[in-house]
Amino acid sequence: MSLVLDPAAQDLLFREARTANTFTDEPVTDEQVQAIYDLVKYAPTAFNQSPLRVVLVRSPEARERLVSHMAAGNQPKTAAAPLVAILATDHEFHQELPQLLPHAPGIADAFFSERSVREQAGTFNASLQAGYFILGIRAAGLAAGPMTGYDPAGIDKEFFGDGDHSVLTVVNIGKPGDDAWFARSPRLAYDEVVSTV
Amino acid sequence: MSLVLDPAAQDLLFREARTANTFTDEPVTDEQVQAIYDLVKYAPTAFNQSPLRVVLVRSPEARERLVSHMAAGNQPKTAAAPLVAILATDHEFHQELPQLLPHAPGIADAFFSERSVREQAGTFNASLQAGYFILGIRAAGLAAGPMTGYDPAGIDKEFFGDGDHSVLTVVNIGKPGDDAWFARSPRLAYDEVVSTV
Numbered sequence: 134m135s136l137v138l139d140p141a142a143q144d145l146l147f148r149e150a151r152t153a154n155t156f157t158d159e160p161v162t163d164e165q166v167q168a169i170y171d172l173v174k175y176a177p178t179a180f181n182q183s184p185l186r187v188v189l190v191r192s193p194e195a196r197e198r199l200v201s202h203m204a205a206g207n208q209p210k211t212a213a214a215p216l217v218a219i220l221a222t223d224h225e226f227h228q229e230l231p232q233l234l235p236h237a238p239g240i241a242d243a244f245f246s247e248r249s250v251r252e253q254a255g256t257f258n259a260s261l262q263a264g265y266f267i268l269g270i271r272a273a274g275l276a277a278g279p280m281t282g283y284d285p286a287g288i289d290k291e292f293f294g295d296g297d298h299s300v301l302t303v304v305n306i307g308k309p310g311d312d313a314w315f316a317r318s319p320r321l322a323y324d325e326v327v328s329t330v
Numbered sequence: 331m332s333l334v335l336d337p338a339a340q341d342l343l344f345r346e347a348r349t350a351n352t353f354t355d356e357p358v359t360d361e362q363v364q365a366i367y368d369l370v371k372y373a374p375t376a377f378n379q380s381p382l383r384v385v386l387v388r389s390p391e392a393r394e395r396l397v398s399h400m401a402a403g404n405q406p407k408t409a410a411a412p413l414v415a416i417l418a419t420d421h422e423f424h425q426e427l428p429q430l431l432p433h434a435p436g437i438a439d440a441f442f443s444e445r446s447v448r449e450q451a452g453t454f455n456a457s458l459q460a461g462y463f464i465l466g467i468r469a470a471g472l473a474a475g476p477m478t479g480y481d482p483a484g485i486d487k488e489f490f491g492d493g494d495h496s497v498l499t500v501v502n503i504g505k506p507g508d509d510a511w512f513a514r515s516p517r518l519a520y521d522e523v524v525s526t527v
């Protein structure tokens with residue numbers, strides 16, 4: 134065995150977990166989301182910049198506003214999921230860097246004074262964090278249904294409105310319901326992905 | 331407990347794992363990399379597009395070429411790590427979609443005929459996969475040292491040269507050595523990251 138991670142954990146996070154398209158009615162609590170955050174917050178970002186922001190869409194009114202921006206094929210599951218989270222990049226993440234990187238107080242000015250640099254770095258690092266967050270949802274025994282089919286400008290305006298946040302993905306969260314997923318699609322073979330020089 | 335993931339697995343992947351800056355001499359084998367890939371390949375991407383590609387830099391000559399493109403502060407650890415992997419996006423990932431999404435053969439033409447769309451979607455989904463891959467390295471009992479300080483155009487030209495791949499991060503991989511990391515930097519509080527509407 135080349136992996137030291139417990140096989141049950143491998144199954145929970147990767148092999149048995151699946152992207153869910155239907156959910157039961159069981160609620161997802163704030164305590165569960167806090168436990169997910171308190172786990173995945175430790176995974177790495179460059180300079181600890183931690184640019185991911187999460188909006189939990191809980192009120193029926195906010196859910197309706199979100200559904201109106203989703204692609205037609207994503208609307209029914211977004212309307213029905215126990216919880217929906219908007220994952221976004223904060224392009225002004227450098228304002229928190231003095232707190233996040235206390236041993237290197239000059240980093241924000243040295244590397245991130247330009248907005249275009251922050252957008253590029255922030256988007257990459259928040260995307261890494263979105264990956265960690267999806268696995269964190271699974272670590273809580275829940276299924277994630279990440280989606281990218283929506284009007285991003287509409288969501289940014291509707292839920293942030295400050296011009297400083299860009300949605301990365303919208304994630305349905307809950308216990309999987311009936312016929313929650315398709316058959317597993319194939320993955321690329323190792324040699325199609327990994328090469329050696 | 332709101333998490334169902336075993337606490338030892340939580341520690342291995344998130345709480346005790348750290349970004350390593352020094353490594354022992356113990357080699358990282360192809361079998362370990364294959365086990366990492368065979369685990370993390372199951373984590374989700376949109377339409378199963380799976381755009382991440384990985385180059386393992388094993389020969390001394392290729393290592394020298396890579397080091398020459400790294401920022402000065404990253405050169406010594408990149409030169410010394412047991413294994414270095416270049417993680418990149420394949421912007422022509424749509425060519426594999428018929429194989430990856432056999433139940434929806436029209437997706438490549440319907441959504442990904444434009445290069446700019448593929449670059450945006452591919453970069454996000456490969457970044458998610460980079461997050462999965464970093465956790466997969468930890469699942470193998472190894473430490474990851476992801477870096478973004480380098481000349482990206484230089485690496486793209488040197489290691490791909492086809493105009494169709496963009497480096498996302500370069501990752502040092504191995505067993506942590508002496509003084510492998512700094513003290514843990516603070517993370518943002520839950521309320522600074524997660525809001526509810």
